Amino acid sequence: MATGRILGAVLAGGRSSRFGSDKALALMPDGRTLIDHAMAGLAPHVAQVVICGRAGGLPDRPAPDMGPLGGLNAALHHALAHGFDGVLTTGCDMPLYPADLPVALIGEGAAILKDQQLLGWWPATLAPDLDAHLAEANNRSIHGWLDRIGARVVEMPGLVLPNINRSADLANLSS
Ligand SMILES: Nc1nc2c(ncn2[C@@H]2O[C@H](COP(=O)(O)OP(=O)(O)OP(=O)(O)O)[C@@H](O)[C@H]2O)c(=O)[nH]1
Known part of the structure; x- marks a missing residue:
C-alpha cells in the first residue's frame, strides 16, 4: 500500500499519572522529547503524522x-x-517504532503488535464502528474494541520495545 494513502497518529492524551508530569515532553537521553521520537518513528511510513489528544493536535x-x-x-x-x-498508530510514550512493523501490520482488516495494542493498523472505514463502540456505556477498553473488530495480532519474536510509564523507565534507557 502506498505511503501517500496512510496516516500516522501519535496518541498523546491521558494523565501521565504514573510518570508524574507530561510524559510526552520528557527528554530522552539524546535531548529530544518522547513525542518527537514517536513522530519521527512513524514519519517514514506515512504521508502525514497527526497528534491526537493534546493542545495543537486533533x-x-x-x-x-x-x-x-x-x-x-x-x-x-x-x-x-x-x-x-x-x-498507523503509536503512543507518545513509545520512543521506538520498528521499521519493519508497517509491512507486517498493513492488510485488509485491523492489526496490532502482540502485547502492544497501540502499535496498530486501522482501516479508515472502521470510523463508524468505533463511533458505535464508544457510544455504548463503559466501552473504553481496547480489548473490547479489538474483539469487536476481530483485529489480527502480529508477532515479532525477540522484539523488545521500551514503553515509558514511570520516570524509572526513562532512567533505565540511559543506563
Ligand atoms: N488521545 C488520547 N491518548 C491517550 C489518552 N489516554 C492515554 N493516551 C495515550 O495512550 C498511551 C498509553 O497511555 P497510558 O500510559 O495507558 O495512560 P496515561 O494516562 O498516559 O498514563 P497513566 O496516567 O500513568 O496511566 C499514551 O501514549 C497516552 O498519551 C486519551 O484519553 N486520549
Missing part, C-alpha cells in the same frame, strides 16, 4: 478523557475525511 472524539480509543477515533475520522486508507 481533539479526541467524541470527547476528551475517553482513553486512547478517543484519540484513535479522531485519527480515523481525519483519515476518512482526507482520503487516507487507514492509520
Whole structure:
C-alpha cells in the first residue's frame, strides 16, 4: 500500500499519572522529547503524522478523557475525511517504532503488535464502528474494541520495545 494513502497518529492524551508530569515532553537521553521520537518513528511510513489528544493536535472524539480509543477515533475520522486508507498508530510514550512493523501490520482488516495494542493498523472505514463502540456505556477498553473488530495480532519474536510509564523507565534507557 502506498505511503501517500496512510496516516500516522501519535496518541498523546491521558494523565501521565504514573510518570508524574507530561510524559510526552520528557527528554530522552539524546535531548529530544518522547513525542518527537514517536513522530519521527512513524514519519517514514506515512504521508502525514497527526497528534491526537493534546493542545495543537486533533481533539479526541467524541470527547476528551475517553482513553486512547478517543484519540484513535479522531485519527480515523481525519483519515476518512482526507482520503487516507487507514492509520498507523503509536503512543507518545513509545520512543521506538520498528521499521519493519508497517509491512507486517498493513492488510485488509485491523492489526496490532502482540502485547502492544497501540502499535496498530486501522482501516479508515472502521470510523463508524468505533463511533458505535464508544457510544455504548463503559466501552473504553481496547480489548473490547479489538474483539469487536476481530483485529489480527502480529508477532515479532525477540522484539523488545521500551514503553515509558514511570520516570524509572526513562532512567533505565540511559543506563
Ligand atoms: N488521545 C488520547 N491518548 C491517550 C489518552 N489516554 C492515554 N493516551 C495515550 O495512550 C498511551 C498509553 O497511555 P497510558 O500510559 O495507558 O495512560 P496515561 O494516562 O498516559 O498514563 P497513566 O496516567 O500513568 O496511566 C499514551 O501514549 C497516552 O498519551 C486519551 O484519553 N486520549
